[in-house]
Every structure is written in structure tokens, then in C-alpha cells.
Amino acid sequence: MATVQVSEAEKVYILHGIRDDLRVDGRSCEDYRHMEIETDVVSNTDGSAKVTLGHTVVLVGIKAEIGKPRPMVPDEGYLEFFVDCSANATPEFEGRGGEELGTELSNTLYKVFNNKRSLDMKSLCISPGEHCWLLYVDVLLLQCDGNLYDAISIAVKAALFNTKIPRVHISADDEGGKEIELSDDPYDCVRINVENVPCIVTLCKVGHRHVVDATLQEKACSVASLIISVTHKGTVTCVRKVGGGSLDPESIFEMTEAGKRVGKALHAPLMKLLQQEESLGKKRQKVGFLG
Amino acid sequence: MASDMRLPVLRKAVSVSSAGSDRADHKDLVVPGDVITSDPGFMRGHGTYIDEEKLTASVAGEVERVDKLICVRPIKTRFNGEVGDVVVGRITEVQQKRWKVETNSRLDSVLLLSSVNLPGGELRRRSAEDELTMRDYLQEGDLISAEVQSVFSDGALLLHTRSLKYGKLGQGVLVQISPALIKRQKTHFHNLPCGASIILGNNGFVWLYPTPGQQEEEAGGFYTSLEPVSLADREVISRLRNCLLALAAHKVLLYDTSILYCYESSLPHQVKDILKPEVMEEIIMLTHHKLMEQES
Numbered sequence: 001m002a003t004v005q006v007s008e009a010e011k012v013y014i015l016h017g018i019r020d021d022l023r024v025d026g027r028s029c030e031d032y033r034h035m036e037i038e039t040d041v042v043s044n045t046d047g048s049a050k051v052t053l054g055h056t057v058v059l060v061g062i063k064a065e066i067g068k069p070r071p072m073v074p075d076e077g078y079l080e081f082f083v084d085c086s087a088n089a090t091p092e093f094e095g096r097g098g099e100e101l102g103t104e105l106s107n108t109l110y111k112v113f114n115n116k117r118s119l120d121m122k123s124l125c126i127s128p129g130e131h132c133w134l135l136y137v138d139v140l141l142l143q144c145d146g147n148l149y150d151a152i153s154i155a156v157k158a159a160l161f162n163t164k165i166p167r168v169h170i171s172a173d174d175e176g177g178k179e180i181e182l183s184d185d186p187y188d189c190v191r192i193n194v195e196n197v198p199c200i201v202t203l204c205k206v207g208h209r210h211v212v213d214a215t216l217q218e219k220a221c222s223v224a225s226l227i228i229s230v231t232h233k234g235t236v237t238c239v240r241k242v243g244g245g246s247l248d249p250e251s252i253f254e255m256t257e258a259g260k261r262v263g264k265a266l267h268a269p270l271m272k273l274l275q276q277e278e279s280l281g282k283k284r285q286k287v288g289f290l291g
Numbered sequence: 292m293a294s295d296m297r298l299p300v301l302r303k304a305v306s307v308s309s310a311g312s313d314r315a316d317h318k319d320l321v322v323p324g325d326v327i328t329s330d331p332g333f334m335r336g337h338g339t340y341i342d343e344e345k346l347t348a349s350v351a352g353e354v355e356r357v358d359k360l361i362c363v364r365p366i367k368t369r370f371n372g373e374v375g376d377v378v379v380g381r382i383t384e385v386q387q388k389r390w391k392v393e394t395n396s397r398l399d400s401v402l403l404l405s406s407v408n409l410p411g412g413e414l415r416r417r418s419a420e421d422e423l424t425m426r427d428y429l430q431e432g433d434l435i436s437a438e439v440q441s442v443f444s445d446g447a448l449l450l451h452t453r454s455l456k457y458g459k460l461g462q463g464v465l466v467q468i469s470p471a472l473i474k475r476q477k478t479h480f481h482n483l484p485c486g487a488s489i490i491l492g493n494n495g496f497v498w499l500y501p502t503p504g505q506q507e508e509e510a511g512g513f514y515t516s517l518e519p520v521s522l523a524d525r526e527v528i529s530r531l532r533n534c535l536l537a538l539a540a541h542k543v544l545l546y547d548t549s550i551l552y553c554y555e556s557s558l559p560h561q562v563k564d565i566l567k568p569e570v571m572e573e574i575i576m577l578t579h580h581k582l583m584e585q586e587s
Contacts, residue, residue: 005381005432009517013462016519024464026529026562032294034567052299262294269296277298287299 006220014221015207023211023218030262032213037154037273039162041288046135047163050289051155054215055145058152060159061138064166066180069125069132077124077132079113081106083139083152090144098141105139105152108200112153112229112238118196119160126168127178133165146216149227153200154270160197161274164189198229198237199266201259205247210255212262226255230263232271295567302568319354327354327361338363370396370470370494372448376439377479379465379492380450382429388422390429392437395470395494398447402429406440406451408458434460436490436498456480460490461516463500464532468539470495474546481547485554486527491545497535499528530557533565534574541575552581 006014014024021028033054042048045061069076083105085098092098113119124133137159139152167183167190183189204214204222211218214225223245229238236256241247247255277284321327329345338350339361348354350365372378372394383399384391392400404417404425429435436457437450452458470493473479479491482502490498501524520528534553535545543549556577557565564570 005383007381007433007460009461010434010463010465012517013464013520017525019519020522020525022522022525022529022562024529024532025566026526026533028563031563034295034297036297036299038299266294269294273296273298284298285301287301 004216004220006217010217011221014218018206018209018211018218021209025215027213029209029211030258032150032266035151035154037158037270037277038287039158039274039277041286046165047159047161049155049158049162051151051158053145053147053151053154053213055143056147056151057142058148058155059140059142060152060155061140062159062163063136063138064133064163065136066126066131066168067134069129073121074129075125076121078121078134079119080134080136081109081113081139082136083109083141085141088143089141093141105148108149108227108238108240109137109139109152109156111240112198112200115237117235118198118231118237120193123190123192124165126180127170130178131180135160135163144216146219147202147213149200149202150213153198153229154266157194157197157199157270158274160192161194163192165192166190195271196231196233198231198235199263199270200227200229201263201266202227203255203259205245205251205255210251210258212258226252226259228256228259228263230260230266232264232267234260234264236260300568302572320352321348321354321363322351323349327363332359334360336360336362338365366471367469368471370394371446372396372400372439372442372494374439374441376493377436377490378439378448378450378494379434379436379460379490379496379498380494382431382433382435385426385429385431388417390425392435392450394448394450394492395467395496396446396448398445400439400448400450402435402437402450402452406449406453408453408455429459434465434498436460436492460498461500462520463498464528466497466499466532466535468495468497468535468545472539472542472545473497474544474549476546483531483547483551483554485531485551486524487531489531489547489550497545499531499535501528526562530554530562530565533557533562537565537571537574538578540571543575543578548585549578549582552585553578556581 017023036052039049041050042061046064047062048060050059070078083102085093085102087094126132137156167188169181171179173179201212202225203210203212204219204225206218206222224241224243224247227240227242228236230236325348327346327348333346335341335346339346340349346361348363350363352363352365355362355364378394380392380394380400382390383393388404390402392402394400437452438457439448440451441449473491473493473495482488488500488502501520531554534557538545538553553574556574560570
């Protein structure tokens, strides 16, 4: 993980600021930095999104492929996550440096999506026991400036919203076997219902309070943080604690409550934005990576 | 709780159409790949290469010519220190008789034990005991302000803090920007009238801190107050920090006047809103106007 050095006096300054609910950049404890979201940025994927949160930049691409369903759940498709940490983000990620963080992030994503509610996996099934859609969700970290989990989860949700899976027709051939035909029309596709896809909220415990969307400097002052994934209804699908420090039960309860509140409020503007972008259609001004 | 989500918008840089008179002394600016000259009589300097017998720029910057030698001085670069520069740096290592300091230059800078003021203002030879207690004065991660004493042949900097204005930095905020945006001035220490102080390091590290009271002066540069900073001071510092980032994002030269004008222009907005692109543009426009008015 990209880390920064912070001197003792700076730490004291940050700590007191958070105690007074005025952070170094003027935000209060439950404010996010401003976020820019753009979908459909990579043309050779089925769905993609780029999220900029402060100086954190995350790119997510989704590829749909036809595969064999897992034997335990023959009537469901599944997701595969992979997180790549680009050495552009920080020189520490060069070579195999980003591998550990990448696995940690992708494991968290697996956990977040490992339930029946967040995504309707049955809709990814083509023919039970034989064929299903499997979605490769590839995350690329382009810049790190703290709060990777939240940015990634929002980017994943936006990319899933953007994903267009080609419609398939199953026809039985003469020998009784099945034949899968992909639709030739690129506009003939199905969309994924992302209503219940959770967003991750990371709460960093700094001093006696907790903050959301911590910058790297604030992260350096915190001993432990709680990762909570929350759906738009406020259902918590996954909770993880990261960091070396310990949290007492009371503060975990407080942080979960705050996380639920913040997480719930995250979904409405996100969905509104995605729908607004969708409605613009071809008129949308594409910004991409050079804007 | 507030989250501000939006679609990205293509933004043009705020136009700085300063009067045509400025353009008279225009500089020779090149981008990588630009042919500087095809005359074989010139010598290849830093930032250039020979491509098909033509002298070509390898960095974006300003062409400099000394007799037959042609160099390109890059605009975006690490800090190239000169003697007398004020720098803000972070201690990365404590070694024998010296500290290593990260100052955004290519090599770590050196601060010798013999070029710091000892607490209490003692002037004497540094003993072995002083060497053992070096970490008590400055430890890894600490921030200091210092002056460049000399430059080694490899470009590494030798620093000194032999003045009461230099030394360890206490509570405050560090803002890192490009060294090219810091205007060279007579003094880089300012007590701004808005209620905070600023050290504009030539190396692009800017330190914002609450204006110290009188009683702290005799501390000798190693005492740091850990008393909580008042909320009012905090707000001023946060506002200045965001203003600095806004100015840097729009490539405005930083010096006391530009910072103050930007601060004044930002007053109608909340501190946390300053970094939103549209607010940022508005503030920078206002700052430009004020700066131009002041010039004429």
C-alpha cells in the first residue's frame, strides 16, 4: 500500500482537527471528496467505468464470457475479480510489489459479492448445468490517494451498470444437443440489475472518532479501519477490519451505524448519475484519460 | 454526510491573456521532438539529443544557449537547488553526524550535525554525546525548514539551519507542488494577514502553520508545541491549503500576493468546496483579475 510519512506534530494536528470535525482539507468527518465517474471508457470491454476520487483513480473493465457453471450452483453464473496495481500509481507496485494489495482487494470484492442478494446470479445462467455467463471484473489502480476500497466498489457498480451482455438464443439441433447462438445485433443485449449491488464504506478510526474517505495522511494516523459494504436499503453484506490496531465493540457498533448511514446515502446520487449519463446517449461528451 | 458525484467535464485552462507587452520577451519553448537547430556547429547539452544530425529537444522546456552549447531547461522537473534557497524537507534517515533529508531533489540532501543550532543556542564543538542524541533533535519523518549551504558536484544539497528562523517544524500542513511554481523572492517566510504563516520552500514544499506567539521564540528551533490549534486558525490553514492546490492546478505562480488574493476570492465559498473544479475556476479567474489590476 502506498504510504506516506507523517511527523508526530503533523499527526497531532490531524488528530485534533478530526476531533473538532474540521479536517485538513476542510471536510467534516463524514464527507467524501468530490468524485468523477465516467462509464464506457474502454471500448473492447462489455462494460467499463473510471472513477476519480480526489487523486485516487480506478479503472474497472468487465468482460463477459460463456463458461461452465459451478457444480454446486448449476443455475447461476459467477463473477471473477482481479485487481492490478499499476506501477504508475506508486513505484512500490513495480514488479510484484502490488500483488499483495491486489489479492487483498480482490478477496474483499469476492466476499462482498458472495451472497444471493447483491447480484441476481440466476440471470447470468444460459442453460442450467451447461452454460452460464461469467463476468471477469478487472480492476486497475491508476493512482493511489487513499480510500481505494470505496472507489473500487463504486467503479465496479458503475461498470456493472454499464455492462451489456449479448442476448443468446438456444436452439436444439437434430441430435438433441443444444446450440448457442449469439445475437448479431450489437444493440440486442441484456443489462444487469445493479440495484442491490453494495458500495463499500471504509471508516478509519482516528483518535476517538472515525472518518470516511481518509486521505493517505489521515490513514497514517489511524490504527485500524472498518470496511463495510452496504446496499441501497442499508443491508450490510460484509464487514472487515483492516489495520494492526484493535477496535472496542462499542466503537465497532458506532462505526457500523455510521457506515450504514453513509453507504445508504451513496447509492442514490450514484444511480442518478449513471442514469443521467445513460440518457445522454451519443450526445455525451467523452473525456476519457486525457481530459 | 455529503458526497458529490458528477460526470467529468473537459476543462480548458483558465485563459491568462495578460497584456501583449509580456509576450515581447517571449521565451524559446520546445516540446520533446522539436528540432532546435540543424546546424552541426552546436554542441549537445542537457535535455537534447541528436536525431538524424539535427539537434532535438528531449524534454519540454526553455532553450538555453551558452556559446556553442545548447541545453533545454525542463519546466516540470525535480528540484535543482541553488545556494541560498529556502527548502522544506523531511528527515528520512539519521546517520553518523548527519541527517538525510528528502527535499524533492534527485538525491537526498544532507544536514550535518555541525550545521544545526543546538538547543539552548550553545556554540561549541559537537561531541560524541551530541551524536548519540541526534535522534532526540530530529527523527525520521520530522519536517524541517533549512537553507541550501552548498551543492555537491553530483547535485546533492548540503543544508544548514543556522538561524533561528530555520529548524524543526511543528503543527501545520504540508502542501507539495511543483518547484517551478514557486516564485523566487527576497523572503520565503510570510506571516499572512489572514491569520496564518507560510513557508514557501523553493523545492515546492509549502508549509502552512498557525502564526506563532512571542513566547515561543527562544525555544531554539527544536521545541514543538503540541497544544491544540484553535478552530479559527485551523479553518484559515485549511482554506489556504485548498487555495494553494487550486493555484497549483491552474499553474499560477505562488507568492504572498497571489496567495492572499486567492484567499480573498475564496471567502464566499466553503473551505471544502474550493477544490470542486467549477469553484476552483471561478476563484482563479478572480485572482487573475486582482493580480492584473495590481500590476497595472
